[in-house]
Amino acid sequence: MKTQVVIIGGGPSGLLLSQLLHRRGIESIVLERKTKDYVLGRIRAGVLETGLVQLMEQAGCATRMHAEGFIHSGTQISYGTDIFRIDFAAHTGSNVMVYGQTEVTRDLYAAREQAGGAIEFDAQDVAIHDAKSDRPYVSYRQGGRPHRIDCDFIAGCDGFHGISRQSIPLDVRREYEKIYPFGWLGILSETPPVNHELIYSASDRGFALCSMRNEKLSRYYIQCSLSDKPEDWTDAAFWQELIRRIPESFAANLVTGPSIEKSIAPLRSFVTEPMQWGRLFLCGDAAHIVPPTGAKGLNTAASDVHYLFSGLTEFYETGARAGIDAYSGKALARVWKAERFSWWFSSLMHRYPDQSDFDRKIQTAELEYLRNSAAAQKVMAENYVGLPY
Numbered sequence: 001m002k003t004q005v006v007i008i009g010g011g012p013s014g015l016l017l018s019q020l021l022h023r024r025g026i027e028s029i030v031l032e033r034k035t036k037d038y039v040l041g042r043i044r045a046g047v048l049e050t051g052l053v054q055l056m057e058q059a060g061c062a063t064r065m066h067a068e069g070f071i072h073s074g075t076q077i078s079y080g081t082d083i084f085r086i087d088f089a090a091h092t093g094s095n096v097m098v099y100g101q102t103e104v105t106r107d108l109y110a111a112r113e114q115a116g117g118a119i120e121f122d123a124q125d126v127a128i129h130d131a132k133s134d135r136p137y138v139s140y141r142q143g144g145r146p147h148r149i150d151c152d153f154i155a156g157c158d159g160f161h162g163i164s165r166q167s168i169p170l171d172v173r174r175e176y177e178k179i180y181p182f183g184w185l186g187i188l189s190e191t192p193p194v195n196h197e198l199i200y201s202a203s204d205r206g207f208a209l210c211s212m213r214n215e216k217l218s219r220y221y222i223q224c225s226l227s228d229k230p231e232d233w234t235d236a237a238f239w240q241e242l243i244r245r246i247p248e249s250f251a252a253n254l255v256t257g258p259s260i261e262k263s264i265a266p267l268r269s270f271v272t273e274p275m276q277w278g279r280l281f282l283c284g285d286a287a288h289i290v291p292p293t294g295a296k297g298l299n300t301a302a303s304d305v306h307y308l309f310s311g312l313t314e315f316y317e318t319g320a321r322a323g324i325d326a327y328s329g330k331a332l333a334r335v336w337k338a339e340r341f342s343w344w345f346s347s348l349m350h351r352y353p354d355q356s357d358f359d360r361k362i363q364t365a366e367l368e369y370l371r372n373s374a375a376a377q378k379v380m381a382e383n384y385v386g387l388p389y
């Protein structure tokens, strides 16, 4: 087989890139290790920056998002018994869209299928060959049979556990990592959200987040120990702990119910450099991870897709290599700012096991500063809605 761009990974990054390229007449084949149902079964991001919303529009996949998504022009932050609001619209003139990653992915799959786009599921043993040459190719097995696709470029959109990053030699690759000493236990429940805006709560018992998918579907998270397992937490225990971690005025309105999904995610900051090697380009979680506190993971994946898509269209339409050659530098400049924001917001909101009284006082001082300073709120809002591409 032959195509212009082989895209490894059929998550949101890979599908968005494939659909954007298709709209400009550039051919790609997506190789996904799992099944479509498996990919759509993962409950992940819920908050989309304007940049991602615009990319979905450019991809021709925004109709349902605009109909069913919710515009949020601010968020609630609580600590102790205090609650304040960060007004995104007032500070930045912008806002965010609450629309689940599952729905984004579903819309992208629908668009690719409608366009007859090639997506190979159950692609096993995917391997990248000759990425430093002008004739790279990708091999894989499907149903026990070997396949080979010759191409111009390879996009590594295969997430944190993928093979693309590992294909860059160790003497070229540099990795930066920070592991946080806690995780997030998340549940999805068919109950109305406790509030019309997200609530980020820095309680003495640990962090909690009240989020949502729609008027009937809520997403809640609590900080948990890294040794906890989802099955250690009954629904009743989860609700009880959540109630203790959010302000009473909200807890009084919380509607509880059975969870329809329960999972634990560890928190990690991670960046690999460079994000390109010859004709291989890394996008999204394949190249970087943020703790979910700032809602930046999927959004940073989207900005990578934007830079790569721009570079590839420039190459195919004019023959110029400037855009693709600058890809890693441009993407990383924005990635590190999202890393900084996610690290800062995580550090502000969580209880750390080894925290001293001094550390706690500093956290409280910073929360008070954020509560009372318009300048601090503007910085927070500007980062939360997303820095420009």
Ligand code: RFL
Pocket: 008, 009, 010, 011, 012, 013, 014, 031, 032, 033, 034, 039, 043, 044, 045, 046, 047, 048, 101, 123, 126, 157, 158, 159, 160, 161, 162, 163, 184, 186, 265, 283, 284, 285, 286, 292, 294, 295, 296, 297, 298, 299, 300, 301
């Ligand atoms: P994905 O989604 O991991 O998709 C990668 C795909 O590649 C496939 N794959 C392979 N395919 C072929 N061969 C191989 N060898 C392969 N290895 C892997 C996988 O099966 C998969 O289908 O990466 P992508 O596309 O870069 O997307 C990144 C986002 O999924 C991620 O950044 C976000 O979910 C992070 N995130 C959030 N981001 C936000 O912007 N806003 C949020 O509100 C937000 N909340 C979250 C989050 C992540 C969370 N978890 C569970 C980590 C909340 C949580 C709890």
Ligand code: PHB
Pocket: 044, 045, 046, 047, 198, 209, 211, 212, 219, 292, 293, 294, 295, 296
């Ligand atoms: C979510 O709704 O899953 C969500 C929202 C905001 C975050 C993280 C996750 O910061």
